[in-house]
Amino acid sequence: MRSKRKIPKKLGQWLSTAICGNDITSSCLYVSAIAAFYVGALAPIVLLIVALILYFYRKIYTEVVEALPLNGGAYNCLLNSTSKFSAALAACMTILSYIATAVISAKIAVSYLHSLAPSLPMISVIIGTIIILALFATLNIIGIGESSIVAFIIFLLHISTLTTLCLFGAGRLFDGFEIFWANWANVPTGWDQLSVTLFLGVSAALLGISGFESSANFVEEQKPGVFRKTLRNMWVAIFIFNPLISFLSISLIPVSEITQNQEQLLAYMGGILAGDFLHDLIVLDAFLVLSGAVLTSYIGVTGLVRRMSIDHVLPNFLLKQNKRRGTYHRITIGFFLLCTSILLLTGGDLFSIAGVYTISFLGVMSLFALGNILLKINRKELKRTFRAGWITVLIGLCATVSGIVGNIIIDYKNLIYFLSYFVPTVLVVSIVYARIKLLKSIVYLENKLMGRIFIWQKNKTPTSVSFSLENKLLDRIFIWRSIVIDKIMDIITQEVLVFTRGGNLPKLRRAFDYIIKNEDSQKVYVVYLQGEKNDEVIKNLKADLEVLDRTYPEIDIEFICRQGSFGPEVVRQFSKEFNIPINNIFIGSPEEKHRFTIQELGGVRVIF
Structure with missing residues (x-):
């Protein structure tokens, strides 16, 4: 009896929200302290502004990801709207964002645990952070991945813990607002100083929306229509909890104490409001949520680096798999070493790591907004379920770019660490x-x-010692030369396949320009599928390809014409028949009339 291929179960709204929600709501554990450090009692207002910026990005992300529902986030967006190198730059920023996520999450998790035994030296926090990073690297190599059920349980605990803290805090407000007004008295009154303070405060507090891009990195595992709901749910959580927790902390604790307890502020608040019970509950919650964010970083970077290596953007040796587990241990170990190095380079300083994190994360978001603009310009025909207005996109882009500038102004070393x-x-x-x-x-x-060696040997006798040594050197160089030539041939003999809808020389020229600039292949199959035989279209298409053959003499063009209609099955059929990976199959933008989605095509690239 023939077995049926098992289809992976797609994730619904709440399981998907839990995975990405743990990432973004983990910022609630530290962003209030960071905002208060820079703007004091203005922190709640600053976090409301940040939530407004995130509202614009909800629309930006919805348009792009629902038009191109493939894993990869900004990398996938730019890969399908501009050059591969531009997409690679976005991926580099994403990798840095993952590094900073893992380091800052592990560091804060250990800091919260350290609050249970504050007598231990701070060096133990650095060591503990490295241990956490090493532990999750080991788990990733073993093959223990993200469990949506476990993520959902942690998410429920986290939201319940934050809600409990807010309820206790709200109850304490009935005692009066003396501390709030005392903190407010230190707010700048002059417009010049106030505007600068708000600008720098918003720039630093943008860390509070880090993780918003995580849903776009596993959109293929979500049910249709779930993605935009995850964005809505994350925005609601951030809009409610970040400003509210910040307001409660400013109302109950002097800013000086907030700064002193910046790395475990919520646990400190819990201890003030309800003693050891709430303090220890928040410590447990923080450790679980932040540890989950570390694991998510390992999983996310593994998937991204693997995709980049398959696309020939990073070296293929990273694709080496563990024979027993089937995991990519080289990627995991490399990521662990990078995380450890940035931890030691910054000395574990929260604000330095947060600065690197914010610059890289805001860079990814800015590139996503830029990708949205490029899709509007370069892929006008691409089928969409939602369109973000130009004003929305430009406001979002300006806000995140300004945030990058603000973080550099706060401390230029953040830029140095980032560039390093x-x-x-x-x-x-x-x-x-x-x-x-x-x-x-x-x-x-x-x-x-x-x-040059041949010339030297003309004046020497074949029996001389130097002649013999030179012959050995020639043999060695010849072997090296053969190895390099074989490597070149392996690369340029990789084939690509382009589906075309008919004779359209300008679009075909754009497709071949893209291949010349972004691929090393010298063999291109051009496939035309026709429902009814039309000799005129085929004649025109062959004439166009003859022009392209003269324009691009370095490319071997082979024309294939078959009966049929384009769709997911046809893509898989041609991929199998010609032994071409689906990510090396290129198409034009699917239009509204097409019933299939980009996701159903399995990872083809939209290049014109």
């Missing part, structure tokens, strides 16, 4: 991106060296 990791990552991507040119340069240098 961003530049090497981009350098690796650039090397892989230009690998054919680099490999050809190596062959050129080897040819020059071999020619």
Whole structure:
């Protein structure tokens, strides 16, 4: 009896919300303290402004992700709207965002535990953070991934804990607002100073919406229509809890005490409001939620780096799998080393790590808004279920770019830390991106060296010692040259396939320009599917391809015409028949008349 292929079960609204909600609501544990540090009693207002900015990004993300419902976030968005290198830059920022997420979450989790034994030296927090990072690296290598049920239980505990804290805090407000007014007395009164304070405060407090992009990274695992609901649910949680918790902390605790207890503020509040019970409950909740965010970072970066390696943006050696577990241990170990290094580089300082985190995270969001603009311009025909207005997109983009500038003004070292990791990552991507040119340069240098050795040998006797050594060197260079040439041939013989709707020379030229700039392949199949035979269309299409053949002599173009209609089954059929990965199959923008979605096509790339 033939077994049926098991179809993975899609996640509903609340399980999906739990996975990404744990990520974004974990910021409730520390963002109030960060905002209060910069703006004092204005912190609740600043966090309301941040929630307003997030409201704009709800619309930006909805348009892009529902039009291109594939995992990858900003990387996927830019990959389908502009060049592969631009998408790679977005991915580099996303990787840095994952690094900072893992480090700051592990650090805050250990800091909350440290509040149970404050007599221990702070060095134990650094060591504990490394242990947490190592533990979850091990779990990721073993193969223990994100469980939606476990995430949902943690999410319920987290929301219940935050609600309990807010209820106790609201009850304490009946005792009066003396502390609030005392804190408010320190608010700047002059407009110049007030505007600068608000600007820097909003820039720092934008950390409170980090994690909003996480739902876009697993949209393929969600049921249809769930994605925009997860964005709504995350926004509601942030809109309610961040300003409310900040208001309660400002009303109940002097700003100086908030600053002193910045790394475990909510547990400190809980101890004031309800003693050890609420204090310990918040510590447990913080540890679980923040630890979950560490695991989510490992899972997210593994998926992203794997996708980039398959797309030939990062080296293929990262795709090496553990034989027993089938996990990508090289990616996990590399990520752990990067996390540990940034922890040691910053000395575990919350504000330094938060600065790196905020710059990288805001960079990802800004690129997402930019991707939205590029989709509007370059992929006008692409089928959409929602459209964000131009004003909405531009306000969102300006807000996050201003946030990046603000974080650099707060401390220029944040930019230095960020560039210390961003530049090497981009350098690796650039090397892989230009690998054919680099490999050809190596062959050129080897040819020059071999020619020079031949010239030297003309004036020497074959029996001389130096002649023998030079022959050995020639043999070695020849072997190296052969290895490099074989590598070049392996890369350029990778084939791509383009589906076309008929003769349209400008669009076909755009498609081939994209292939020349972004792919190393020298073999392109152009496929035309027709419902009814139309000799005129085929004749025009062949004429267009002859023009392209003369325009791009370095590419071998093969035309394929078959009966049928385009759809997911046809994509899988051609992928299997020609042994071409689906991510190397390119199409034009699906229009409103098409019944299938980009997700159903399995990962094809929209290039024109």
